[in-house]
Amino acid sequence: MAALTLRVNGRARNVDVDPATPLLFVLSDDLELRGPKFGCGLGQCGSCTVLSNGQAIRSCITPVSTVTSADIVTLEGLGTPEKPHPIQQAFIDEQAAQCGFCLSGVMLTAKAFLDRNPRATDEQIQQALSNVLCRCFGNVRMLKAIRSYAAKGVRA
Amino acid sequence: MTRALTPDARQALARAGLSRATSRGFSRRSFLKGSGAVIVTFASAGVMDRMSGVLAQGINGASSPQLDSWIAIAADGTVTAYTGKCEFGQGLYTAQMQLVAEELCVPFDRVRLVQCDTSMTPDQGTTSGQQSHPANFNRTNLALAAATARETLVRLASSQLGTPAQDLVAKDGAVSVKATPSRSVSYGALIGGRKFDLQLDPKAARRHPREWTVLGTSVPRVDMRAMATGQFEFVHNVRVPGMLHGRVVRPPSPGATLMNADESSVRTMPGFVKLVVKNNFVGVVAEKPWQAMQIAEKLRVTWTPGPRLSPQRDAYQQIRKEPSTDTLLVDSGDVDKALSSAATVLRATYHHPYQMHGSIGSSCAVADVQGDKATIWSATQSVFPTRNTTAAILGVKPESVRVIYTRGAGCYGINGADTVSYDAAVLSQAVAKPVRVQLSRKDEMAWENYGNLFAIDQRVGLDASGAIVSWDYEAWSAAKGGRPGYNTPGNVVTGTLLGLNPAPFNPRTPAPAPTQPLNNNLNTAPSYIAGRVGTSQNGAGVVRSERVLSHRVRSPFFTGPLRAPERLQNTFAHECFMDEVAAHVKADPVAYRLRHLNHARLSGAIRAAAKAANWQARPSPKPASAAGTVNGRGIACVCYEGDNGYVAMIADVDVNQGTGQVHVTRLVVAQDCGPISNPDGMRNQIEGGAIQGMSRALGEMVTWDEEKVTSIDWRTYRSLPLGFAIPRIESVLINQPDEEACGTGECSITVVAAAIGNAIFDATGVRIREVPFTPERVKAALGSRT
Numbered sequence: 001m002a003a004l005t006l007r008v009n010g011r012a013r014n015v016d017v018d019p020a021t022p023l024l025f026v027l028s029d030d031l032e033l034r035g036p037k038f039g040c041g042l043g044q045c046g047s048c049t050v051l052s053n054g055q056a057i058r059s060c061i062t063p064v065s066t067v068t069s070a071d072i073v074t075l076e077g078l079g080t081p082e083k084p085h086p087i088q089q090a091f092i093d094e095q096a097a098q099c100g101f102c103l104s105g106v107m108l109t110a111k112a113f114l115d116r117n118p119r120a121t122d123e124q125i126q127q128a129l130s131n132v133l134c135r136c137f138g139n140v141r142m143l144k145a146i147r148s149y150a151a152k153g154v155r156a
Numbered sequence: 157m158t159r160a161l162t163p164d165a166r167q168a169l170a171r172a173g174l175s176r177a178t179s180r181g182f183s184r185r186s187f188l189k190g191s192g193a194v195i196v197t198f199a200s201a202g203v204m205d206r207m208s209g210v211l212a213q214g215i216n217g218a219s220s221p222q223l224d225s226w227i228a229i230a231a232d233g234t235v236t237a238y239t240g241k242c243e244f245g246q247g248l249y250t251a252q253m254q255l256v257a258e259e260l261c262v263p264f265d266r267v268r269l270v271q272c273d274t275s276m277t278p279d280q281g282t283t284s285g286q287q288s289h290p291a292n293f294n295r296t297n298l299a300l301a302a303a304t305a306r307e308t309l310v311r312l313a314s315s316q317l318g319t320p321a322q323d324l325v326a327k328d329g330a331v332s333v334k335a336t337p338s339r340s341v342s343y344g345a346l347i348g349g350r351k352f353d354l355q356l357d358p359k360a361a362r363r364h365p366r367e368w369t370v371l372g373t374s375v376p377r378v379d380m381r382a383m384a385t386g387q388f389e390f391v392h393n394v395r396v397p398g399m400l401h402g403r404v405v406r407p408p409s410p411g412a413t414l415m416n417a418d419e420s421s422v423r424t425m426p427g428f429v430k431l432v433v434k435n436n437f438v439g440v441v442a443e444k445p446w447q448a449m450q451i452a453e454k455l456r457v458t459w460t461p462g463p464r465l466s467p468q469r470d471a472y473q474q475i476r477k478e479p480s481t482d483t484l485l486v487d488s489g490d491v492d493k494a495l496s497s498a499a500t501v502l503r504a505t506y507h508h509p510y511q512m513h514g515s516i517g518s519s520c521a522v523a524d525v526q527g528d529k530a531t532i533w534s535a536t537q538s539v540f541p542t543r544n545t546t547a548a549i550l551g552v553k554p555e556s557v558r559v560i561y562t563r564g565a566g567c568y569g570i571n572g573a574d575t576v577s578y579d580a581a582v583l584s585q586a587v588a589k590p591v592r593v594q595l596s597r598k599d600e601m602a603w604e605n606y607g608n609l610f611a612i613d614q615r616v617g618l619d620a621s622g623a624i625v626s627w628d629y630e631a632w633s634a635a636k637g638g639r640p641g642y643n644t645p646g647n648v649v650t651g652t653l654l655g656l657n658p659a660p661f662n663p664r665t666p667a668p669a670p671t672q673p674l675n676n677n678l679n680t681a682p683s684y685i686a687g688r689v690g691t692s693q694n695g696a697g698v699v700r701s702e703r704v705l706s707h708r709v710r711s712p713f714f715t716g717p718l719r720a721p722e723r724l725q726n727t728f729a730h731e732c733f734m735d736e737v738a739a740h741v742k743a744d745p746v747a748y749r750l751r752h753l754n755h756a757r758l759s760g761a762i763r764a765a766a767k768a769a770n771w772q773a774r775p776s777p778k779p780a781s782a783a784g785t786v787n788g789r790g791i792a793c794v795c796y797e798g799d800n801g802y803v804a805m806i807a808d809v810d811v812n813q814g815t816g817q818v819h820v821t822r823l824v825v826a827q828d829c830g831p832i833s834n835p836d837g838m839r840n841q842i843e844g845g846a847i848q849g850m851s852r853a854l855g856e857m858v859t860w861d862e863e864k865v866t867s868i869d870w871r872t873y874r875s876l877p878l879g880f881a882i883p884r885i886e887s888v889l890i891n892q893p894d895e896e897a898c899g900t901g902e903c904s905i906t907v908v909a910a911a912i913g914n915a916i917f918d919a920t921g922v923r924i925r926e927v928p929f930t931p932e933r934v935k936a937a938l939g940s941r942t
Contacts, residue, residue: 001426017444017446018426018446018447021444021446022446025444025445025446028392028393029401029444029445032393032395033386034386034387034388034389034390034393035386037390037392037517037565038392038517038518038594039516039517039518039565039597040518040597040869040870041449041518041596041597042597042869042870044597044869044870044871045516045870047516047517074386075385075386076385076386076387077386078385078386079385080385080387081381081382081385081387084381084384084385088384088385091380091384092376092380092381092384095376095377095380095836095840097245097377097380097383097384098245098246098247098566098840098844099244099245099516099563099564099565099566100245100379100380100383100384100388101390101515101516101517101564101565101566102516102565103383103384103386104386106878107384126878126879126880126881127879128879129877129878129879130877130878130879130880131877131879132877132878132879133516133870133875133877133878134516134878135514135515135516135565135566135568135848135875136245136566136844136848137843137844137845137846137847137848137850137851137876138840138843138844139843139847139876139878139880139882140843140847140882140885141840141843142878143878143882
């Protein structure tokens with residue numbers, strides 16, 4: 001066990017964990033955050049996605065000790081139900097979910113990509129999501145929501 | 157903090173002004189008093205004992221006839237409704253709130269809904285098979301309760317205001333005099349906090365869809381905001397004070413039995429709490445989840461090998477050789493004769509593999525078993541059955557177990573939610589502390605209850621005009637286990653490992669002659685037969701020489717309902733074969749279907765789809781080059797479960813004849829599910845079902861070697877990712893305000909494989925009779941084209 005300090009959703013958080021523990025378990029169990037979720041534990045589906053210094057990473061295969069100096073943002077760190085982030089608002093507007101379990105992977109992967117590539121084409125957006133799964137197959141609405149977020153981002 | 161509650165209970169508490177109550181010290185008495193609900197005795201587990209003897213809405217088993225079991229009105233006019241049909245992503249929670257608001261004439265935001273908690277809600281069995289819309293939105297259950305409550309309130313107002321009921325109107329949570337609306341009395345004043353003490357009135361008048369103002373509109377999902385902002389509480393997020401973490405260790409292969417589990421191999425590992433062994437069940441409990449995972453990994457376990465599995469490449473031949481339970485649904489007795497005298501006989505065999513639910517989140521449950529009492533937070537679709545089966549496993553009374561439905565990842569049928577609930581209960585009982593268990597990806601995928609493997613032989617006889625005069629269906633499918641129901645926990649893996657058997661398999665050959673009117677619940681019968689048994693005729697078609705014979709064999713793997721269970725496999729075979737026959741007689745596939753149907757609503761869906769897709773009448777295949785990328789179109793349709801939703805789909809595809817890659821460019825779906833409760837919710841279901849159907853048609857297949865299942869993660873089980881180039885989907889919603897409500901969620905997926913298969917044929921002239929249509933399979937089929 002080791003005492004580590006993480007920066008999560010803008011706050012410094014102290015935890016005492018095995019440094020090899022994947023970040024996901026520290027976030028969801030020690031810090032009781034609900035955004036990132038265990039889907040596969042293999043980095044294959046995206047449900048555990050968080051932003052690390054603005055980049056989408058798969059927290060289920062990221063040892064916590066490797067991100068102690070990073071700025072970690074989870075889905076609940078983007079916005080709140082009262083004041084959602086624009087990409088969250090876009091998903092709400094499009095009703096772009098069914099069970100909602102995959103949303104960290106979908107929204108944070110798309111956001112990280114679009115923040116770096118604000119003028120991305122539909123094909124590039126789809127390419128960026130090529131390793132993200134939604135088993136309810138909300139593809140139609142999710143891509144619409146992401147495009148709508150992208151369009152607003154370009155205008156801003 | 158109220159975080160150990162379901163979101164719905166939390167929301168209900170907040171609205172009842174009880175948001176400061178704690179989950180463990182939360183007073184159900186005050187909650188129920190606030191909601192106006194009935195209070196009966198319910199014994200519950202753990203800390204809940206502190207207020208045992210209070211507790212909970214009274215439910216008397218299957219679908220209560222008591223109005224107070226469904227509806228309670230508080231003094232402030234808040235309406236609390238109780239339902240046994242749960243939300244798992246299909247939008248049912250919001251739609252049921254709409255139903256209650258509509259029927260009771262109260263504003264939507266004054267309704268709260270408590271779903272699937274064995275201590276509070278009616279026993280409505282299982283939420284499945286797109287049965288919730290018919291069960292709760294017609295003239296029974298929740299809809300009837302709300303209608304009964306409204307009529308009762310009008311009656312109460314009539315005596316209070318001294319005005320005849322027919323001169324009163326219910327609106328916005330009050331009853332007022334039509335002529336002088338200022339004379340009114342609120343629901344809260346009429347009944348607030350008191351029991352109705354009435355039975356559901358079968359004569360209570362439902363509000364007609366033409367009067368609807370809340371139902372029939374696209375009310376947004378009430379859970380969407382919490383989901384999109386990462387606040388929503390899934391069962392995976394349930395945290396109970398003092399909770400430990402469990403992990404199960406499954407056998408290496410089906411049928412393997414435990415020889416030894418060596419505790420000394422893990423005893424000194426950090427966080428180790430206990431090794432639990434019962435029969436072939438092995439699990440470990442640790443302080444933290446990561447520790448539990450590592451301990452499970454390191455635990456030294458020896459197993460005897462299971463029986464050798466028959467090779468996958470032989471599966472479709474092998475099932476024809478096994479002992480089987482045979483069923484004749486329809487047999488006109490003249491099929492052999494009709495076929496021998498037919499001008500033409502056509503035949504084909506279709507194959508459909510095992511597929512899996514493959515929930516994106518591996519299944520999870522939290523159990524708190526203390527002495528003879530237990531509380532289970534579970535994503536099961538069946539809280540009451542799970543209560544009874546968990547009680548049997550734990551050796552306690554069903555009344556001592558409370559199952560609280562808490563949503564998991566989308567399940568699409570019986571994923572690992574039931575089995576992991578048993579895992580958590582067994583481990584919690586062993587340590588007498590709350591235990592959370594989440595399965596590994598491999599344990600989810602290698603042991604879930606797969607959708608059945610099918611081999612289907614089709615034969616038709618045609619007359620000289622090309623019309624079908626005789627249809628002969630014979631199918632072999634493999635099954636084991638299924639939903640545990642109220643008394644068969646051995647139907648899922650944990651139950652079997654604990655030593656409880658799956659439902660028995662009783663071979664029966666030959667099948668007895670059919671005596672019951674055709675119930676086409678599994679779409680075993682094609683839509684084009686008359687379905688005559690005795691004097692009944694329940695088919696959707698005109699073919700009167702007909703035989704529908706099924707052979708069910710024992711599967712080496714657990715199987716169970718997977719979205720459109722069996723209906724999808726059967727419909728693939730029926731609708732592709734119908735297309736083959738139409739092509740043989742050079743008929744337009746739409747016109748040829750209509751010619752053989754005797755069913756206005758199915759024909760209506762076909763015509764609506766054809767119109768929206770601008771279908772040009774011509775036979776398939778269309779003339780095309782044998783090289784490069786070619787396009788085609790295909791249609792498929794079904795009366796889902798015989799009478800629970802009517803759908804037609806037209807697919808446009810591009811087929812790259814060099815690679816075998818199939819690209820679906822457009823799907824037009826026309827669907828009739830009676831009066832539409834929430835149009836956007838229906839669209840969402842159509843779209844999701846269509847693309848999920850594409851994933852199943854194009855890539856999904858359970859694989860195994862001679863020992864074990866080998867499709868155990870997302871590299872070995874192919875699911876379409878979000879990056880996949882999706883088709884344009886056009887949904888045509890056929891509203892039927894004068895019909896009964898029927899199902900929505902499983903219609904579109906049922907017809908996708910057939911529509912795509914027919915479109916591939918239209919484009920290339922090649923018929924692929926086996927799912928999935930992988931590029932390798934399509935390319936090979938194109939290569940053998942003569």
